[in-house]
Every structure is written in C-alpha cells, then in structure tokens.
Amino acid sequence: SVARRQGDFDRAVAQAQEALDVFVAISNRRESGRAHAEIGAAQLSAGRPADARRDLLEGLAALEDVEDRAEQGKVGIALAEAHEQLDDADAAVAALLKALDRLESVRRDQQAESFTLSLFASDRPYYDRAIATLMRLHRRSPAAGFDARAFAVSERRRARRLLDMVAARDRQLPQESAEASLVTDLQRTVERITSKAGRLTRLLSDGPAVSRTRVEGARHELAALVERADRVRAQLRAQHRAPLTAPPLLGVRDLQQRLDSRSVLLEYALGDSNSYGWAVTATGLTAFELPPRAELEPRVEQVIRAASGRLAVAPIGASTMTSTPGADAREPLRALARPLAASLLGPAGPLLEGKDRILIVGDGVLDALPFAVLPKPGSGASLVSRFQIYAVPSASVAAALESRRLGEPRAEDRVAVFADPVYSAADGRVPARSRRESTDRAEQAMPLRLRFSREEARAIQNLAPRRSTVWTDFAATRARALDGSLAGYRYVHFASHATIDERVPQLSTIELSRVDEAGRQQNGALRLLDIYGLALNADLVVLSACRTALGARIAGEGLVGFASGFLRAGADRVLATLWEVDDRAAAAFMARFYDGLLARRLSPDRAYHAAQLAMQQDVRWQHPRDWAGWVLIGGSEP
Numbered sequence: 127s128v129a130r131r132q133g134d135f136d137r138a139v140a141q142a143q144e145a146l147d148v149f150v151a152i153s154n155r156r157e158s159g160r161a162h163a164e165i166g167a168a169q170l171s172a173g174r175p176a177d178a179r180r181d182l183l184e185g186l187a188a189l190e191d192v193e194d195r196a197e198q199g200k201v202g203i204a205l206a207e208a209h210e211q212l213d214d215a216d217a218a219v220a221a222l223l224k225a226l227d228r229l230e231s232v233r234r235d236q237q238a239e240s241f242t243l244s245l246f247a248s249d250r251p252y253y254d255r256a257i258a259t260l261m262r263l264h265r266r267s268p269a270a271g272f273d274a275r276a277f278a279v280s281e282r283r284r285a286r287r288l289l290d291m292v293a294a295r296d297r298q299l300p301q302e303s304a305e306a307s308l309v310t311d312l313q314r315t316v317e318r319i320t321s322k323a324g325r326l327t328r329l330l331s332d333g334p335a336v337s338r339t340r341v342e343g344a345r346h347e348l349a350a351l352v353e354r355a356d357r358v359r360a361q362l363r364a365q366h367r368a369p370l371t372a373p374p375l376l377g378v379r380d381l382q383q384r385l386d387s388r389s390v391l392l393e394y395a396l397g398d399s400n401s402y403g404w405a406v407t408a409t410g411l412t413a414f415e416l417p418p419r420a421e422l423e424p425r426v427e428q429v430i431r432a433a434s435g436r437l438a439v440a441p442i443g444a445s446t447m448t449s450t451p452g453a454d455a456r457e458p459l460r461a462l463a464r465p466l467a468a469s470l471l472g473p474a475g476p477l478l479e480g481k482d483r484i485l486i487v488g489d490g491v492l493d494a495l496p497f498a499v500l501p502k503p504g505s506g507a508s509l510v511s512r513f514q515i516y517a518v519p520s521a522s523v524a525a526a527l528e529s530r531r532l533g534e535p536r537a538e539d540r541v542a543v544f545a546d547p548v549y550s551a552a553d554g555r556v557p558a559r560s561r562r563e564s565t566d567r568a569e570q571a572m573p574l575r576l577r578f579s580r581e582e583a584r585a586i587q588n589l590a591p592r593r594s595t596v597w598t599d600f601a602a603t604r605a606r607a608l609d610g611s612l613a614g615y616r617y618v619h620f621a622s623h624a625t626i627d628e629r630v631p632q633l634s635t636i637e638l639s640r641v642d643e644a645g646r647q648q649n650g651a652l653r654l655l656d657i658y659g660l661a662l663n664a665d666l667v668v669l670s671a672c673r674t675a676l677g678a679r680i681a682g683e684g685l686v687g688f689a690s691g692f693l694r695a696g697a698d699r700v701l702a703t704l705w706e707v708d709d710r711a712a713a714a715f716m717a718r719f720y721d722g723l724l725a726r727r728l729s730p731d732r733a734y735h736a737a738q739l740a741m742q743q744d745v746r747w748q749h750p751r752d753w754a755g756w757v758l759i760g761g762s763e764p
C-alpha cells in the first residue's frame with residue numbers, strides 16, 4: 127500500500143483492516159486473503175514478526191481456498207521472512223521452497239514466450255528476497271548449509287526457462303502432423319509480423335515528421351502479433367509433442383561432481399539491498415556479500431566504457447581523468463578495474479589458486495562486463511592471461527547443454543559462413559542496369575556495407591577450403607539461413623549487421639541481403655523469432671556483428687537475445703560481441719580464432735582463449751576494445 131511504502135505502517139494496517147472487514151462481510155475469500163497479506167506485510171515492515179506471521183497464515187489459507195497460486199507464492203516469501211525474524215530457520219526454509227514451487231507452477235501453465243518473460247520479470251523480487259533470507263540465515267549459522275540453499279535459489283531463478291528451452295526445441299515440432307489450421311495461423315501471423323516490422327522501419331526512418339502516437343501504435347501491433355505467434359506455437363507443442371522431462375536444476379553438490387580440478391564457477395545475484403556471489407570448485411564453496419545493485423552498476427558500466435574505448439568521464443571519486451603524454455592507453459581501465467575486481471573476485475581469491483578456467487554466471491549489468499580485463503586478485507595481470515574465461519547462462523543450463531551434446535549426433539566437421547550482404551539497390555554489386563539510388567527513406571537508412579566481413583569469410587575458406595561453404599553478396603540471404611541446410615554444419619558464422627529490439631526482443635534482427643541480383647527488395651531480416659525455429663547441430667555459432675551478445679534485459683531472465691536463441695535452436699556455444707568492434711579488428715580476431723579452430727584443431731573454448739592472447743600480445747590490437755568484447759556463451763568443454 128501507499129502508506130506502507132511511505133513508512134506509515136500503523137496506518138497501512140488500519141487501512142488494510144478496513145478493507146478486510148468489507149471483504150469478509152461480502153464473503154470474498156480472494157480479496158480477504160490479499161487484505162490479510164497486506165496487514166502481514168505492514169506488520170513485518172514494522173518489526174512485529176509474530177503479528178505478521180499470524181496474518182500471513184490467515185491470508186495464505188484464504189488464497190489456498192480460491193487456488194490463487196501466484197498470490198500464494200508471494201505471500202509465502204513474506205511468511206518465510208517472518209519465520210526468519212522469529213529465529214525459526216526450518217520453517218523459513220520450508221515456506222520459501224513451497225512459495226517458489228507455487229510461483230513456478232504458474233509459469234508451467236503458461237507456454238507463450240512473451241507471457242513467461244513478463245511473468246519472470248514480475249517474480250524476480252521474490253527470488254531476490256528468498257536469496258537474501260537464506261544468506262542472512264547463513265550469516266547466523268555458517269555451517270548449516272544455507273549458502274548452498276541460496277545458490278540453489280539463484281540457479282532456480284535464472285535457469286528454469288532456459289532449461290525448458292533446451293529441452294523443448296521448436297525443431298521437435300512435427301508440423302506436418304499438426305492441425306492444418308494452427309500451422310496456417312502461425313504462417314500468416316509470421317507474415318504479418320514481417321509486414322508490420324517493415325512498416326515500423328519506414329516510420330522510424332521518416333524521423334520527426336512521424337507522430338509518436340503512430341510509432342507507438344505500430345510497436346503495439348507488433349508486440350500483439352508476436353504474442354499471438356507465441357500462443358500458436360505453444361498450442362502446436364502441446365498437441366503434438368510427447369511430455370518432456372526438463373533437465374534438472376543443479377545444487378552445489380551436483381555441480382561439484384561435474385567440475386574438474388582446474389575449474390571454478392562464479393555466480394552472481396544482484397539485489398536492491400545486497401548482492402551476493404558464490405565461488406564453487408570440485409571441493410569447495412565460498413559465498414559472499416557484495417554491494418547493492420545501485421552501487422555496483424555505475425562502477426561496472428565505467429569499466430565497460432573504458433574497455434570498449436568509450437570512457438568519457440572520470441572514475442567515480444576522481445575529479446578528472448588525466449592522461450600523461452606517452453602513457454599506456456590502458457591505464458585508465460586498470461585504475462577502474464582494480465577496485466571492481468577486489469569486490470567481485472577478491473572473496474573468491476583462495477578458490478582461484480591452482481585453477482586455469484573460470485565459468486561466469488553473471489546477472490544484470492554483469493552480463494555485459496568483460497571479466498577478461500579484470501586483474502587477478504593480488505596480481506596486476508589480467509584474468510585472461512591466467513585463465514580461460516567463459517560465460518554460461520547458469521550452471522544448470524551449462525550441464526543441460528553438455529547432456530544434449532552427448533545425446534545427439536554431431537554435424538559434419540564443416541563451417542557455413544554468411545558475410546558481406548547487399549543492403550541497398552545502390553550497392554555497386556547490383557548490375558548497372560538494375561542499380562538505382564533509393565528515394566525510399568527506409569532503404570536509405572539501410573546499414574553500411576561491412577567490407578572487412580569479406581576478409582573474414584575468405585580467411586575461413588582458405589583455412590578449410592573443402593570443409594567450408596561461403597554465402598556472400600546476394601547469396602547471403604534469409605531464405606538460405608532458413609532452408610534447413612544449416613543442420614549439416616558443425617560451425618555457423620554470421621558476419622553482418624545486427625539490431626536489437628529492446629521493446630520486443632523476438633524482433634531483434636541479423637541483417638542479411640535485402641536486395642536480389644536485379645536490385646529488387648527482399649526480406650533480409652533474420653529475426654530472433656526465425657532463429658527459435660532453426661534446427662541446428664552446431665558446436666558453435668559465431669556472430670561477428672555489433673553487440674550480438676546482448677539483448678533485452680528481462681528481470682529474472684538475464685539477456686534475451688541472439689545467444690539464447692541459438693542455444694535454443696541447437697547450438698552448444700555462441701561466440702558474440704558485447705560492443706561494436708571495429709571491422710578490421712574483428713577480421714584480425716577471427717583470423718586467429720579460426721586458425722586455432724580449423725588449422726590447429728583446437729576446441730572452440732581453447733581457440734577462443736588462444737585468439738584473445740594473440741590479440742593482447744599484438745601491439746596493433748592489444749587494447750581490450752579490439753579483443754575483450756568477444757564473449758563465448760553456453761556450454762564448455764568437459
């Protein structure tokens with residue numbers, strides 16, 4: 127209530143009691159339950175846990191009568207906090223686990239992608255409170271295992287939907303046996319999405335002349351169509367797929383059995399009051415507290431700006447950012463990275479000793495942080511010089527990807543490459559008789575040609591002339607990407623522009639050729655919606671485009687973007703970028719990476735690390751902006 131948020135807890139109790147009396151008089155059990163819950167929340171905030179527990183239990187009973195599981199879950203989290211304040215740890219844990227089960231049961235009933243994303247976003251605060259409760263219990267009783275329980279909740283929060291995606295790939299949908307009406311509905315909806323997306327692009331290209339109302343109306347129509355497509359896919363899956371057993375969530379002991387002696391997993395959970403981290407090895411677990419999200423975020427963002435070469439402000443706490451003539455251009459980054467590394471890595475320092483591989487499970491802004499540039503605690507050397515570093519969506523998802531890889535046939539040792547697409551009819555590659563200068567603003571706003579992407583493609587082809595297929599120019603099309611042939615390639619490489627839609631993540635786009643040999647417009651937008659439906663058996667998908675590791679940040683879900691889309695489609699790993707990398711630097715990085723992968727026959731993990739080291743040691747490319755933006759996401763080699 128407003129009164130509770132303003133800190134007037136007695137008034138909040140009185141107002142909720144008045145409402146409760148009305149709802150009891152008219153026998154409305156649902157609203158009575160909510161009123162009891164509001165009274166309990168106010169009592170809890172006022173430091174009266176015994177009174178809070180009484181009303182929360184009353185509210186929970188009423189909500190159970192009307193089978194409102196979502197509200198039961200939320201009230202259960204508050205009940206756990208009341209038990210904790212009353213020093214009843216067992217009851218607190220039991221209430222937490224039951225509450226999370228209830229929240230997740232609501233998700234299981236909702237198959238539409240867009241709905242489950244919004245559901246996770248709204249539930250995120252309750253998972254954060256559950257983690258905070260368990261970590262407070264850990265502080266009181268360090269040997270009781272509450273730190274491991276908090277880690278399990280962190281995994282539960284971030285992994286559940288991605289685990290469902292790993293288990294339930296759209297490629298398992300036998301559309302030929304599905305109801306014709308549903309398949310037709312899906313096809314028509316996707317066609318309308320393509321048409322409406324083109325209209326929105328044209329509106330945005332017209333600039334200030336277009337009213338904000340028209341733009342927002344077009345966005346709203348698109349979001350509704352995406353949600354409709356999600357619902358139809360869900361219906362098709364429900365009718366024509368055998369029940370699936372989702373991969374298990376890993377606890378600390380499960381994870382320790384999977385980790386080898388040279389690996390450490392670092393997992394983070396950012397919160398409003400406190401943030402937390404866990405360092406897990408095959409034999410150890412360290413849990414630690416971190417500053418709140420609001421304190422960490424600006425520090426992380428400054429390191430990101432410095433690493434990407436975009437630092438335009440002084441470090442927090444400094445009056446100016448000075449530069450000495452001839453000084454190492456990386457020194458401002460080092461000055462910012464040292465204190466951040468002390469916070470994020472310092473508590474895990476002892477567990478890093480003797481290890482050479484770090485698996486990072488980030489959260490929020492940490493998903494965009496290049497951990498490779500942080501110094502090892504107690505050392506000036508960057509992490510990448512001592513460790514192989516990989517990003518994993520969660521420990522449970524990494525394990526599920528490994529299990530999927532072992533359980534499915536691998537594609538042939540071949541690489542497919544899409545590079546240097548044609549974006550405009552004015553491009554010099556269009557025959558002169560068909561070439562034309564566009565008067566259409568949307569076409570004029572097309573991305574610039576990525577000339578160095580052709581060098582990437584040529585380097586790959588030279589390394590594996592008999593094992594590579596390269597589509598460039600007019601052949602680098604959306605139709606080719608979707609024709610099913612990519613299932614036969616172990617490695618898939620896209621060197622093109624990409625755009626991220628923060629409002630409707632499913633509309634994020636890899637930009638392929640938008641005109642044909644005759645200069646005619648064609649659909650070149652390979653959208654995340656399309657990627658979900660691919661059938662891949664790839665060890666690796668490489669996205670050599672701007673900021674392809676990022677996407678729309680959904681609370682409780684991390685970044686929803688190309689990486690999660692390709693993992694869902696069957697890729698084991700995705701190599702993508704955190705920021706805009708100069709196309710010459712990208713070509714240099716890719717030459718080194720593919721030399722390791724194709725010529726030296728290294729695993730993707732080792733080839734990635736070798737390329738990072740080679741770039742760092744080359745005076746032309748040693749600044750982190752040229753190599754640290756590349757991040758390897760997904761499973762890792764055993």
